[in-house]
Amino acid sequence: MSGPVYKRxxxxxxxxxxxxxxxxxxxxxxxxxxxxxxxxxxxxxxQVAVVVGGGNFWRGRTSESMDRVTGDHMGMLATMxxxxxxxxxxxxxxxxxxxxxxxxxxxxxxPYIRKxxxxxxxxxxxxxxxxxxxxxxxxxxxxxxLRAAEIEADVFCKATMVDGVYDxxxxxxxxxxxxxxxxxxxxxxLNLKVMDATAAALCRDNKTTILVFSMQDPENIxxxxxxxxxxxxxx
Numbered sequence: 207m208s209g210p211v212y213k214r215x216x217x218x219x220x221x222x223x224x225x226x227x228x229x230x231x232x233x234x235x236x237x238x239x240x241x242x243x244x245x246x247x248x249x250x251x252x253q254v255a256v257v258v259g260g261g262n263f264w265r266g267r268t269s270e271s272m273d274r275v276t277g278d279h280m281g282m283l284a285t286m287x288x289x290x291x292x293x294x295x296x297x298x299x300x301x302x303x304x305x306x307x308x309x310x311x312x313x314x315x316x317p318y319i320r321k322x323x324x325x326x327x328x329x330x331x332x333x334x335x336x337x338x339x340x341x342x343x344x345x346x347x348x349x350x351x352l353r354a355a356e357i358e359a360d361v362f363c364k365a366t367m368v369d370g371v372y373d374x375x376x377x378x379x380x381x382x383x384x385x386x387x388x389x390x391x392x393x394x395x396l397n398l399k400v401m402d403a404t405a406a407a408l409c410r411d412n413k414t415t416i417l418v419f420s421m422q423d424p425e426n427i428x429x430x431x432x433x434x435x436x437x438x439x440x441x
Contacts, residue, residue, distance in 0.1 A: 211433040214253040216354035217363045221262035221288055223421045230262055232291055241295035243424040247431055253327040256334045257350035260284025278342035289336035303332045308340030320356050347405040355412040362414050365421035370438035371400050387439045416440035
């Protein structure tokens, strides 16, 4: 392989991925494995932006009694905790990172400014976006789709716990069929649970290519950058 097939990527990681087998909180070994792999991608000359979810700490929708806006605000803070953990682990591995937050928390992160984010990427820094879009009622998938469009990423890499997009849940149905490629419209029309409809529509409208792959093996990120055909390509 002559070199990386992408110049700039947006990587979306779920909070659950950082928890590993613990299911909640952060598994230190998993955190450092993922962080070291992302640094290797950056060392290959690829500009890397990361969006991380917060489900390993908090899911507001599981609380029926709590106000939705309050629950979503708590979820944003959960993403900030994960973003800071990733930043620390990557810095320990020798990377230079910046955490940019959609919610102003000046003592912990820079406020999100598009041109500043792009400048950090151009300087080779790994940029971690925290707090989603900064608004309730929008998922971190939507936040990732928005940031991918804003920074003009070559591809939106969505890491999941399965190895691509299936016509039904492969954990429940042995006959589930995996798609090698699929369109944004098909995801919406077939109601495939790859990401929420708002995120899928945003990617469609901005012609953002999505690559859905399994994060259970962090090396898959390297394989993607080298052009190996894994996961499902949405375009």
